[in-house]
Amino acid sequence: MRSSVFTIMKKELARFFGDRRLMVSILMPGILIYVVYTFMGSAMGDLFSVDEDYVPTIQAAALPDSIAALTQAAGLPTEPCQDIQAAKEEVTAQELDLLLVFSEEFDREVAAYEAGSGQAAPNVEVYYNSASAASQTAYMTVTSLLDAYESGLANKFDVNAGVDCDLATEEDTAGSIFAMLLPMLLMTFLYSGCSSVAPESIAGEKERGTIATMLITPIRRGDIAVGKILALAIVALLSGASSALGTILALPRLMGGAMEGISTNIYSMRDYLLLAVVILSTVLVLVTVISILSAFAKTVKEAQSYATPLMVLVMLLGVSGMFGGGASRNLAVYCIPLYNSVQCMSGVFSFTVMPAAVAVTAGVNGAFTLLGVFVLAKMFNSEKIIFSR
Amino acid sequence: MSDILEVRDLTKTFRLSAKQQKLERTKQKLRVAVNGLSFTAREGEIFGLLGPNGAGKTTTLRMLATLIRPDSGDTFVDGKSIVREPDQVRRRIGFLTSELKLEDCFTPNYLYDFFSELHQVDRAVRIARKEDIFTRFGIDRFAEVKVADLSTGMKQKVSLAVSLVHDPEIIIFDEPTNGLDVLTARVVTDFLEELRDRGRTVIVSTHIFSLVEKLCDRVGILIDGRMVQCDTLANITRGESLEDRFFAIYKETAGEME
Numbered sequence: 001m002r003s004s005v006f007t008i009m010k011k012e013l014a015r016f017f018g019d020r021r022l023m024v025s026i027l028m029p030g031i032l033i034y035v036v037y038t039f040m041g042s043a044m045g046d047l048f049s050v051d052e053d054y055v056p057t058i059q060a061a062a063l064p065d066s067i068a069a070l071t072q073a074a075g076l077p078t079e080p081c082q083d084i085q086a087a088k089e090e091v092t093a094q095e096l097d098l099l100l101v102f103s104e105e106f107d108r109e110v111a112a113y114e115a116g117s118g119q120a121a122p123n124v125e126v127y128y129n130s131a132s133a134a135s136q137t138a139y140m141t142v143t144s145l146l147d148a149y150e151s152g153l154a155n156k157f158d159v160n161a162g163v164d165c166d167l168a169t170e171e172d173t174a175g176s177i178f179a180m181l182l183p184m185l186l187m188t189f190l191y192s193g194c195s196s197v198a199p200e201s202i203a204g205e206k207e208r209g210t211i212a213t214m215l216i217t218p219i220r221r222g223d224i225a226v227g228k229i230l231a232l233a234i235v236a237l238l239s240g241a242s243s244a245l246g247t248i249l250a251l252p253r254l255m256g257g258a259m260e261g262i263s264t265n266i267y268s269m270r271d272y273l274l275l276a277v278v279i280l281s282t283v284l285v286l287v288t289v290i291s292i293l294s295a296f297a298k299t300v301k302e303a304q305s306y307a308t309p310l311m312v313l314v315m316l317l318g319v320s321g322m323f324g325g326g327a328s329r330n331l332a333v334y335c336i337p338l339y340n341s342v343q344c345m346s347g348v349f350s351f352t353v354m355p356a357a358v359a360v361t362a363g364v365n366g367a368f369t370l371l372g373v374f375v376l377a378k379m380f381n382s383e384k385i386i387f388s389r
Numbered sequence: 390m391s392d393i394l395e396v397r398d399l400t401k402t403f404r405l406s407a408k409q410q411k412l413e414r415t416k417q418k419l420r421v422a423v424n425g426l427s428f429t430a431r432e433g434e435i436f437g438l439l440g441p442n443g444a445g446k447t448t449t450l451r452m453l454a455t456l457i458r459p460d461s462g463d464t465f466v467d468g469k470s471i472v473r474e475p476d477q478v479r480r481r482i483g484f485l486t487s488e489l490k491l492e493d494c495f496t497p498n499y500l501y502d503f504f505s506e507l508h509q510v511d512r513a514v515r516i517a518r519k520e521d522i523f524t525r526f527g528i529d530r531f532a533e534v535k536v537a538d539l540s541t542g543m544k545q546k547v548s549l550a551v552s553l554v555h556d557p558e559i560i561i562f563d564e565p566t567n568g569l570d571v572l573t574a575r576v577v578t579d580f581l582e583e584l585r586d587r588g589r590t591v592i593v594s595t596h597i598f599s600l601v602e603k604l605c606d607r608v609g610i611l612i613d614g615r616m617v618q619c620d621t622l623a624n625i626t627r628g629e630s631l632e633d634r635f636f637a638i639y640k641e642t643a644g645e646m647e
Contacts, residue, residue: 005451079425125528143453208490208493210489210491210492212456212488212489213489213491213504215456216454217508218479383458387457
């Protein structure tokens with residue numbers, strides 16, 4: 001290899017390895033992937049399971065003695081069903097986990113059935129709601145129990161043959177998918193929008209020496225801070241909105257057949273308004289925090305590296321929204337900036353949002369932003385910060 | 390002529406970072422950049438701060454421009470304190486230094502209007518002033534060209550115009566002709582003289598002797614953060630060239646400091 005190539009290589013490597021910030025940016029992706037994927041794995045595991053102590057609510061119509069013995073042995077208490085239609089509605093409303101429907105003479109029909117006769121086998125209908133983790137878990141437990149029993153009888157009955165027993169509504173299904181994915185995606189998009197503009201506006205102005213030109217005018221430092229944060233929030237909102245809209249529109253395609261025929265237009269104007277309030281207040285918090293971090297930095301690149309831990313935090317909080325069950329009912333939770341945003345988003349998408357929680361979130365995030373503006377204004381007054389080169 | 394600027398016992402100390410200590414080969418953690426500086430400037434004069442690099446000229450001007458606060462002492466601009474009334478001081482001064490830059494993505498026209506708004510200049514006044522200064526400096530030819538596409542001389546003219554949007558009583562220039570071609574430098578120095586003739590006070594810092602000789606009515610010689618001489622140009626030079634006198638003073642001062 002030519003010596004000049006080596007010389008250039010050495011210079012480039014010396015630049016990388018001599019700069020601690022660049023080193024961090026090289027190592028950070030691996031650390032991030034490990035932390036986020038570990039957390040996601042744990043979250044996904046929790047999403048599709050319920051508490052070990054949880055006892056599902058099951059009703060059964062014409063429960064035969066054979067199956068009653070099985071469910072009792074498996075620790076699944078079963079109530080008799082008086083009204084099948086009413087019970088189905090309860091499953092849809094997620095008030096009942098499972099409904100088993102047997103024919104009146106199930107045990108006798110099973111005993112009489114000849115596997116090679118060409119006639120339809122006796123059928124058990126197991127109604128559940130796929131939008132509910134508890135119902136889904138109970139469904140899997142009971143069907144595997146029935147399948148095992150059926151195998152023992154040389155396949156003399158069927159489970160859910162030719163019947164769609166998932167009683168989840170279109171809204172429930174779409175809502176559960178959106179509630180699982182969108183809070184994390186939205187938080188990531190909002191962070192990306194904020195981090196693409198705030199360092200440039202604050203650290204970039206310091207780096208280029210243009211902020212000092214403004215500071216020698218009589219304008220109040222607080223006005224500079226507020227003006228910048230509001231402008232950045234608008235740009236970040238546009239960026240975040242563009243990404244979010246693209247995601248919502250593309251989600252059915254992303255999910256492939258899982259969402260076929262399901263409309264994404266399942267939310268009311270009220271839901272969108274609540275979501276808009278949450279997004280706006282979230283962007284203000286993110287822009288404020290990134291602006292403060294950027295004010296400490298000497299260059300845009302340095303500001304971006306300072307913001308990396310915030311990115312990890314935002315992603316982890318986004319992943320926390322994947323835990324099942326919708327939004328928290330505890331209002332105190334909504335006093336934690338950013339976590340409150342994830343909870344509210346999760347609540348909006350799963351139809352479990354409380355308007356009071358959104359109000360607390362907006363108030364807390366607004367107060368946090370005001371505090372941040374005050375800090376940023378103080379920083380603009382600090383010669384150590386403005387002239388640190 | 391009455392004093393419009395009064396600098397009283399101004400002192401500023403900086404903490405040296407480990408990197409700076411290494412660079413300056415010192416173990417001292419503090420460096421006194423400006424040490425008990427006092428002087429006055431009068432209406433309708435050009436006052437020059439002359440000194441070598443590191444003498445404290447830029448730090449002094451930054452304090453006068455309220456960008457940094459003195460550790461002790463004060464300065465009064467038309468009776469307003471830079472420590473207690475920085476907003477009032479900012480309304481009365483125009484500050485231009487090579488450290489202060491203009492946003493590359495905007496045009497001179499936009500920037501003039503932007504800074505006029507920050508200084509709350511009346512719209513009609515702004516339009517008249519802009520037309521006057523843009524014509525004088527030839528900025529009208531590139532008023533709608535982005536700063537990024539302008540030459541150094543053009544940028545300096547725009548910076549000058551922008552620093553004067555509010556028609557300040559005191560104009561502070563740090564190295565006003567640095568990096569300029571001879572033609573632009575001449576435009577700038579002529580304009581500073583014109584400002585003086587209009588009764589404005591101009592403070593310039595420089596290490597260029599010819600510039601001081603051409604422009605300044607009075608001169609303060611700054612060495613190691615101290616004002617070692619402050620007088621009219623004639624009283625300082627005593628018939629010699631300014632350059633010779635400066636080095637004689639520098640030698641004497643260095644001897645005293647040792």
